[in-house]
Amino acid sequence: xxxxVTGAGGFIGTTLVRLLQEAGHVAGRxxxxxxxxxxxxxxxxxxxxxxxxxxxxxxxxxxxxxxxxQVCFHLAAVPGGAAEADPLLSRxxxxxxxxxxxxxxxxxxKVRQERPPVVVYASTIAVYxxxxxxxxxxxxxxxxxMTYGAHKLACEIMLxxxxxxxxxxxxxxxxxGIVARPRVPSGLVSAFMSDLLHAVAAGEQFTCPVSAQATxxxxxxxxxxxxxxxAAAMDVALxxxxxxxxxxxxxxxxxxxxxxxxxxxxxxDVDGAQLVRYSPQPGIEAVFGRYPALDDSAARLLxxxxxxxxxxxxxxxxxxxxxxxx
Amino acid sequence: xxxxVTGAGGFIGTTLVRLLQEAGHVAGRxxxxxxxxxxxxxxxxxxxxxxxxxxxxxxxxxxxxxxxxQVCFHLAAVPGGAAEADPLLSRxxxxxxxxxxxxxxxxxxKVRQERPPVVVYASTIAVYxxxxxxxxxxxxxxxxxMTYGAHKLACEIMLxxxxxxxxxxxxxxxxxGIVARPRVPSGLVSAFMSDLLHAVAAGEQFTCPVSAQATxxxxxxxxxxxxxxxAAAMDVALxxxxxxxxxxxxxxxxxxxxxxxxxxxxxxDVDGAQLVRYSPQPGIEAVFGRYPALDDSAARLLxxxxxxxxxxxxxxxxxxxxxxxx
Numbered sequence: 001x002x003x004x005v006t007g008a009g010g011f012i013g014t015t016l017v018r019l020l021q022e023a024g025h026v027a028g029r030x031x032x033x034x035x036x037x038x039x040x041x042x043x044x045x046x047x048x049x050x051x052x053x054x055x056x057x058x059x060x061x062x063x064x065x066x067x068x069x070q071v072c073f074h075l076a077a078v079p080g081g082a083a084e085a086d087p088l089l090s091r092x093x094x095x096x097x098x099x100x101x102x103x104x105x106x107x108x109x110k111v112r113q114e115r116p117p118v119v120v121y122a123s124t125i126a127v128y129x130x131x132x133x134x135x136x137x138x139x140x141x142x143x144x145x146m147t148y149g150a151h152k153l154a155c156e157i158m159l160x161x162x163x164x165x166x167x168x169x170x171x172x173x174x175x176x177g178i179v180a181r182p183r184v185p186s187g188l189v190s191a192f193m194s195d196l197l198h199a200v201a202a203g204e205q206f207t208c209p210v211s212a213q214a215t216x217x218x219x220x221x222x223x224x225x226x227x228x229x230x231a232a233a234m235d236v237a238l239x240x241x242x243x244x245x246x247x248x249x250x251x252x253x254x255x256x257x258x259x260x261x262x263x264x265x266x267x268x269d270v271d272g273a274q275l276v277r278y279s280p281q282p283g284i285e286a287v288f289g290r291y292p293a294l295d296d297s298a299a300r301l302l303x304x305x306x307x308x309x310x311x312x313x314x315x316x317x318x319x320x321x322x323x324x325x326x
Numbered sequence: 327x328x329x330x331v332t333g334a335g336g337f338i339g340t341t342l343v344r345l346l347q348e349a350g351h352v353a354g355r356x357x358x359x360x361x362x363x364x365x366x367x368x369x370x371x372x373x374x375x376x377x378x379x380x381x382x383x384x385x386x387x388x389x390x391x392x393x394x395x396q397v398c399f400h401l402a403a404v405p406g407g408a409a410e411a412d413p414l415l416s417r418x419x420x421x422x423x424x425x426x427x428x429x430x431x432x433x434x435x436k437v438r439q440e441r442p443p444v445v446v447y448a449s450t451i452a453v454y455x456x457x458x459x460x461x462x463x464x465x466x467x468x469x470x471x472m473t474y475g476a477h478k479l480a481c482e483i484m485l486x487x488x489x490x491x492x493x494x495x496x497x498x499x500x501x502x503g504i505v506a507r508p509r510v511p512s513g514l515v516s517a518f519m520s521d522l523l524h525a526v527a528a529g530e531q532f533t534c535p536v537s538a539q540a541t542x543x544x545x546x547x548x549x550x551x552x553x554x555x556x557a558a559a560m561d562v563a564l565x566x567x568x569x570x571x572x573x574x575x576x577x578x579x580x581x582x583x584x585x586x587x588x589x590x591x592x593x594x595d596v597d598g599a600q601l602v603r604y605s606p607q608p609g610i611e612a613v614f615g616r617y618p619a620l621d622d623s624a625a626r627l628l629x630x631x632x633x634x635x636x637x638x639x640x641x642x643x644x645x646x647x648x649x650x651x652x
Binding site: 087095141143145150245 | 414417421422425464465467469470471473476479480483484487490491
């Protein structure tokens with residue numbers, strides 16, 4: 001199996017590449033070649049076919065066509081805050097280059113007379129409206145409140161369309177906030193969720209930009225990567241559940257900041273209540289503090305999973321050597 | 327008011343241009359300049375600023391930027407059947423060129439420090455699934471069953487997004503089958519609906535590719551054009567009704583072929599029952615013969631209208647001199 005990961009140098013991408021290398025197979029078939037694409041790969045490219053460069057460039061698309069992935073995990077994107085600040089860049093990367101990639105994947109398989117490539121597309125819960133409908137269900141209308149979500153939704157639609165045409169075998173997963181990102185500027189407004197985990201686990205003071213009652217959807221990067229791999233393998237009908245077909249929100253743990261802080265306190269033996277000061281910012285609280293219940297039953301039925309418990313979430317998010325319970 | 331109509335040489339476009347010329351104003355303000363864009367305009371360009379050429383070309387976009395429309399009716403598109411046969415052409419025209427147009431409109435207004443231009447976008451009921459949910463409501467999920475509808479839906483989303491950003495003032499109308507198109511090849515699978523009207527009104531035999539009971543949504547080109555003009559003028563809130571925001575299905579008459587044939591028989595004093603032979607083709611019957619009830623109350627509340635009666639529909643569709651009842 002020839003497998004491509006775009007955005008492989010990113011937070012979820014590096015976790016996914018490591019998981020694929022450890023597993024050595026995807027969808028029950030051994031990985032013969034693993035390619036990683038990103039603007040910069042650094043150490044993330046070790047032992048892989050490293051495709052460094054601009055995803056939308058003709059050269060990169062040609063290299064991807066030559067590799068002809070049978071499975072593509074498409075994670076590369078200008079993140080939410082950066083997309084909002086530069087919508088033309090978001091259009092170029094998050095929309096145009098993504099659609100170009102879909103075309104190249106389909107054409108490469110067609111030339112080789114292979115099956116339509118499986119495309120696991122990292123979409124986002126930002127396709128839903130703001131405020132979110134309560135609860136969010138597969139029937140909830142999508143009204144993306146930011147450029148990032150609008151471009152992601154357009155790509156979901158076009159991936160479902162390519163699937164209908166028999167050109168690709170698409171699976172769009174709507175990712176929630178994924179933790180714990182490295183403590184470097186990421187362009188993501190939701191980065192505070194990760195910063196909270198790092199700080200409290202390390203016993204550091206943290207000023208939280210939302211209230212203790214602020215409730216969000218949480219998932220660790222490792223569980224996210226496991227779900228992405230599962231999504232490539234799962235057996236789905238052409239017209240399966242989801243707003244636009246072939247799109248599912250990932251199962252999530254719905255937790256308040258206070259619940260996460262309690263879990264951190266238990267796991268890392270710190271006094272979270274003392275460490276965290278709350279300074280809610282209305283704009284952030286409105287978007288990241290009022291997540292309603294999510295009907296994620298369709299994704300659960302297909303075998304996707306949340307982190308299991310707040311404790312497992314924070315351990316899986318922070319400890320690379322955390323042993324999965326069997 | 328500077329007004330642009332794209333697709334001005336087409337069936338609905340010519341009707342709309344004529345209506346705008348007759349009215350002389352839009353949204354209560356006099357039209358100072360009317361521009362018509364299309365690949366070929368022919369006589370449709372008389373008395374207008376004629377912009378002939380490929381909508382997606384840099385030259386055309388520059389000419390549109392120079393004109394800086396305050397209201398744009400965007401009708402230009404590769405039609406459904408043609409888009410399905412050539413999805414790459416559909417992407418170029420129905421998606422990429424449309425998004426380029428949106429950008430140019432927004433930038434031209436910004437340079438002149440004018441209000442965000444009003445964009446009335448001709449979308450389609452083909453954004454809904456096949457089979458259609460029964461009834462179709464604003465909450466019905468969109469699952470476009472063809473390339474045409476997928477690209478239209480993506481553009482609806484991006485127009486709503488540009489509206490949210492304050493760059494444009496978008497209004498997407500989901501058009502049903504519009505009659506009566508000229509009896510020339512159009513690339514539209516639904517062309518039989520128009521051919522039926524022309525044939526029976528002229529007392530000619532007609533072989534209908536759907537059954538007498540086949541039920542569809544109908545609207546005359548003139549009523550459609552009236553609704554497009556109304557949509558430019560209507561006062562809508564930013565977050566108004568519609569699947570993706572700022573998108574409404576037009577109010578429709580839901581009629582069976584038999585009901586339309588009866589109306590034609592009455593208005594044109596022919597024996598439609600004798601003229602029409604039914605030879606249902608399962609593929610066409612499935613897509614164009616099973617239209618469910620449509621909850622078009624949101625559009626009606628905003629003042630959009632159907633043709634009123636089957637008789638008014640066929641007269642308005644076929645007789646350019648039909649006098650509107652006061």
